[in-house]
Amino acid sequence: MKSDSSSNFIIYAVEIAMAILLLFFIFSLSRRAAAITAGSKDSSASAQTRFFPNSARSQTSSNTHFGQRPVIVLDSGHGGFDPGKIGIDGSLEKDINLQIARRVRQYLTAADVDVVMTRDSDTSLYGPNDNNKKIADMRNRCQLINEANPALVVSIHQNSYHEESVDGAQVFYYQNSENGKRLAEILQRRFDYVLGDANTRTARANDSYYLLLHVKSPIVIVECGFLSNRAEAENLSTEEYQDKVAWTIHMGIMEYLNTL
Numbered sequence: 001m002k003s004d005s006s007s008n009f010i011i012y013a014v015e016i017a018m019a020i021l022l023l024f025f026i027f028s029l030s031r032r033a034a035a036i037t038a039g040s041k042d043s044s045a046s047a048q049t050r051f052f053p054n055s056a057r058s059q060t061s062s063n064t065h066f067g068q069r070p071v072i073v074l075d076s077g078h079g080g081f082d083p084g085k086i087g088i089d090g091s092l093e094k095d096i097n098l099q100i101a102r103r104v105r106q107y108l109t110a111a112d113v114d115v116v117m118t119r120d121s122d123t124s125l126y127g128p129n130d131n132n133k134k135i136a137d138m139r140n141r142c143q144l145i146n147e148a149n150p151a152l153v154v155s156i157h158q159n160s161y162h163e164e165s166v167d168g169a170q171v172f173y174y175q176n177s178e179n180g181k182r183l184a185e186i187l188q189r190r191f192d193y194v195l196g197d198a199n200t201r202t203a204r205a206n207d208s209y210y211l212l213l214h215v216k217s218p219i220v221i222v223e224c225g226f227l228s229n230r231a232e233a234e235n236l237s238t239e240e241y242q243d244k245v246a247w248t249i250h251m252g253i254m255e256y257l258n259t260l
């Protein structure tokens, strides 16, 4: 009798222990499942920020490459024989344009965007048989851009005016381009980061700039600042300010791509 009750007790204790183990196992499984679900939510959110929403990819127009990284063209204005605007402090527009473009490329490449540069050195795009270097340069830039068939083009420039007090950034788009206008407005708004309350200009339509007329993809011309204004010219020559401008342009491009 006594041995029976003690063996019953042992069986009972083993059953309790197994039930506890089972409960613990189920509990730990559910915790793991919850962690995996939360993890996948996080990664899909960051994928939307870093890459592009499905809606953008499903639009298989000629310049959104389905299932591929988007291609962007960065055009550094001028170069070589053509210095562009010459700053009040002697700085050359062509140099500042290239410095900023290279930094934008760095940020875009880190965000999985493919970048084509119209130039990556102090050169102009004309051939040995071209009589008019400037016209040949513009024509070749357009050809290079149209062959790349990019999702968008940002042409980087610096401005100048006969009154030194004029300053600030302004973005231009082709007047008949809805996407160009949208990109220009995003970029213009983003210059808040660089200019603060001084960013009062609005994106502006244009119907005569050569690039705006001849490039098929959405294109904007970003005039980052006035080299005729001493403070802005000095800022634009520093790495820190160039970096701010480049970050701003890259953020605008990402916003545009993420809302296609």
Ligand SMILES: [Zn+2]
Pocket: 077, 078, 084, 085, 093, 157, 158
């Ligand atoms: Zn220029």
